Amino acid sequence: xxxxxxxxxxxxxxxxxxxxxxxxxxxxxxxxxxxxxxxxxxxxxxxxxxxxxxxxxxxxxxxxxxxxxxxxxxxxxxxxxxxxxxxxxxxxxxxxxxxxxxxxxxxxxxxxxxxxxxxxxxxxxxxxxxxxxxxxxxxxxxxxxxxxxxxxxxxxxxxxxxxx
Amino acid sequence: xxxxxxxxxxxxxxxxxxxxxxxxxxxxxxxxxxxxxxxxxxxxxxxxxxxxxxxxxxxxxxxxxxxxxxxxxxxxxxxxxxxxxxxxxxxxxxxxxxxxxxxxxxxxxxxxxxxxxxxxxxxxxxxxxxxxxxxxxxxxxxxxxxxxxxxxxxxxxxxxxxxxxxxxxxxxxxxxxxxxxxxxxxxxxxxxxxxxxxxxxxxxxxxxxxxxxxxxxxxxxxxxxxxxxxxxxxxxxxxxxxxxxxxxxxxxxxxxxxxxxxxxxxxxxxxxxxxxxxxxxxxxxxxxxxxxxxxxxxxxxxxxxxxxxxxxxxxxxxxxxxxxxxxxxxxxxxxxxxxxxxxxxxxxxxxxxxxxxxxxxxxxxx
Amino acid sequence: xxxxxxxxxxxxxxxxxxxxxxxxxxxxxxxxxxxxxxxxxxxxxxxxxxxxxxxxxxxxxxxxxxxxxxxxxxxxxx
Numbered sequence: 001x002x003x004x005x006x007x008x009x010x011x012x013x014x015x016x017x018x019x020x021x022x023x024x025x026x027x028x029x030x031x032x033x034x035x036x037x038x039x040x041x042x043x044x045x046x047x048x049x050x051x052x053x054x055x056x057x058x059x060x061x062x063x064x065x066x067x068x069x070x071x072x073x074x075x076x077x078x079x080x081x082x083x084x085x086x087x088x089x090x091x092x093x094x095x096x097x098x099x100x101x102x103x104x105x106x107x108x109x110x111x112x113x114x115x116x117x118x119x120x121x122x123x124x125x126x127x128x129x130x131x132x133x134x135x136x137x138x139x140x141x142x143x144x145x146x147x148x149x150x151x152x153x154x155x156x157x158x159x160x161x162x163x164x
Numbered sequence: 165x166x167x168x169x170x171x172x173x174x175x176x177x178x179x180x181x182x183x184x185x186x187x188x189x190x191x192x193x194x195x196x197x198x199x200x201x202x203x204x205x206x207x208x209x210x211x212x213x214x215x216x217x218x219x220x221x222x223x224x225x226x227x228x229x230x231x232x233x234x235x236x237x238x239x240x241x242x243x244x245x246x247x248x249x250x251x252x253x254x255x256x257x258x259x260x261x262x263x264x265x266x267x268x269x270x271x272x273x274x275x276x277x278x279x280x281x282x283x284x285x286x287x288x289x290x291x292x293x294x295x296x297x298x299x300x301x302x303x304x305x306x307x308x309x310x311x312x313x314x315x316x317x318x319x320x321x322x323x324x325x326x327x328x329x330x331x332x333x334x335x336x337x338x339x340x341x342x343x344x345x346x347x348x349x350x351x352x353x354x355x356x357x358x359x360x361x362x363x364x365x366x367x368x369x370x371x372x373x374x375x376x377x378x379x380x381x382x383x384x385x386x387x388x389x390x391x392x393x394x395x396x397x398x399x400x401x402x403x404x405x406x407x408x409x410x411x412x413x414x415x416x417x418x419x420x421x422x423x424x425x426x427x428x429x430x431x432x433x434x435x436x437x438x439x440x441x442x443x444x445x446x447x448x449x450x451x452x453x454x455x456x457x458x459x460x461x462x463x464x465x466x467x468x469x470x471x472x473x474x475x476x477x478x479x480x481x482x483x484x485x486x487x488x489x490x491x492x493x494x495x496x497x498x499x500x501x502x503x504x505x506x507x508x509x510x511x512x513x514x515x516x517x518x519x520x521x522x523x524x525x526x527x528x529x530x
Numbered sequence: 531x532x533x534x535x536x537x538x539x540x541x542x543x544x545x546x547x548x549x550x551x552x553x554x555x556x557x558x559x560x561x562x563x564x565x566x567x568x569x570x571x572x573x574x575x576x577x578x579x580x581x582x583x584x585x586x587x588x589x590x591x592x593x594x595x596x597x598x599x600x601x602x603x604x605x606x607x608x
Binding site for chain 1: 170207210211214233234300301302303304306307310311314317318319321322324325328329333335340344347351368370373376377382396399400402404405408409428441460464
């Protein structure tokens, strides 16, 4: 029974001690300690957040770089393709030009050859005609200078010119 | 971890050895009475005292006198407890301010005018003194150890707070390395989960003070030599005050929902409401009373068990029982080191829980 | 046996101690059940260990309080 009967004195001193302790510790211990711990936690959280932000930014930057690189690659590709096309076109154009030129030249040459040939043939014909007249003249002269021969010829001719 | 266990065991061993020494001293004192009364010895140890008994030497008690402060019919009277010359059965009268006082079983009474068999106390049939007692505000052994614990707490946490000032980036140094995890534990495991993120800041200083005050007093009670060894947290007045503070806070911060849940429980039929109201109403008082009794009984029980185990030697009147006695009391002391921490935690935890339940906001109607 | 003798005999029975002992049995069973269930739950969900430990300790405190009430009643009745 004694054990569970509180003493007035101890009650009184406990109340006083507890509140004095609460006041002193609150002012000189809990406030600075909990404040510092909270501040530290806030700063750690902020640091982590900013690190995360930086990481995201870095990621964005890398993504940007990659995109730019990709675009550049595509551009280069198209440029190369265009250049190749232009080259091919130029070559084919040149070829065509050359072809037509050549064709034209060949044609002209043919025309020239034909006309030359014609004139050459005409000249040759004239020349041959003159030559043959000369030859014929000389032969006729020769043939006709001898009587026998004239007769023989007449005969031959007559023989040939049998009534057919 | 292993080193810790070893240290704890060593500490426990030292503690219980000191208990042996202490118990030995007690037997010497009583040896002239021939009969060693275990219950009396234990009760004497558990209860408060007006002087701080350090040890007995050569048959004389050596003790630390403490001031006696009495609020009598004629005002305040103070004197040192040494004026009673260790007398505890009401045979020595101290006369101060025209009034006569005697001390009987660590209570101070007005002395009778005439001595009866040398004693100035008169008794009722159940052997309780019938003398009138003045209001006793003495600095007793327990009040003294409470002041000790206050000074210790102020030193520990004052230095902890200083330790933060020294380091520029808020990293704990020195003793703060030890105290910070405890403070953070109370904040993160006790205050925030039970009271909630919104209100916990208001009660954190109270909870921290409560936890460390109880814990340090528990620990000081386990140390069995002079400036410690008071059974303060095993005294119902101490636990009663702490429980009363919890009760007052709970009652004052309680919101409408809390009272509604007590007197008119929503969501149950009317007969049930009528049935629940008195139970819930009693619960308001039973909660702090259970807090008070839990701490008081646990700590007292710890002291009683350790002392009983030591007393086995004197009950059996044989030295051969001593090894078993020592081993068991070491074991119990080690468990007590754990129990006192758990009890401080539970007291704080339940206080936070009660405060939290008083402030809880129910978003939905049941 | 006379009534007076019986009364004398009864007065020696430590009823308060018996009451405290009975309360201890009850609390023992209660705490044992809480401890057992807590261990089982921890074994089933080791990641919840911290939470389970905390609530087990609080629950044990509640059960223990009942036994301590009985002890205090015994102290008063003595």
